[in-house]
Amino acid sequence: MPESPAASAGADPAAQLSAEDAKLVVLARGARARISAVEGAAVRDQDGRTYAGANVALPSLTLTALQLAVASAVASGATRLEAAAVVTEASTLDGAGHAVVRDLAVDAPVHVAAPDGTLLGTVRQ
Numbered sequence: 001m002p003e004s005p006a007a008s009a010g011a012d013p014a015a016q017l018s019a020e021d022a023k024l025v026v027l028a029r030g031a032r033a034r035i036s037a038v039e040g041a042a043v044r045d046q047d048g049r050t051y052a053g054a055n056v057a058l059p060s061l062t063l064t065a066l067q068l069a070v071a072s073a074v075a076s077g078a079t080r081l082e083a084a085a086v087v088t089e090a091s092t093l094d095g096a097g098h099a100v101v102r103d104l105a106v107d108a109p110v111h112v113a114a115p116d117g118t119l120l121g122t123v124r125q
Helices: 019-036 065-075 095-104
Strands: 039-045 048-056 056-058 059-063 081-088 110-113 117-125
Touching: 019 048, 019 065, 019 081, 019 110, 019 117, 039 056, 039 065, 039 110, 048 065, 059 065, 059 081
Parallel strands: 081 110
Antiparallel strands: 039 048, 039 081, 056 059, 110 117
């Protein structure tokens, strides 16, 4: 179930996001760039700790960047997410990534940005 980003099209993340949420975009960009991945993501947990990851595409394992970032958070003891960011070449947020964020946070914003960091929108549920 892909989700389309809402509002804030074409804006600079620093101008539209809080400092903490803009940091998530920076972390997601870094995770993506490190391995030249299609997608990078970062999440912030209930204690303010951040986790980042890039999509994984192996013959025996496929994860979206958000799935990996959330799995890292859970493995470190996170029980709730405050916010998430995805940097992607795609025009929509992957449904599987969105679902895993919702497992730990019904109302956390998921910011979607282009590879250059331009905020495409924010998905809330």
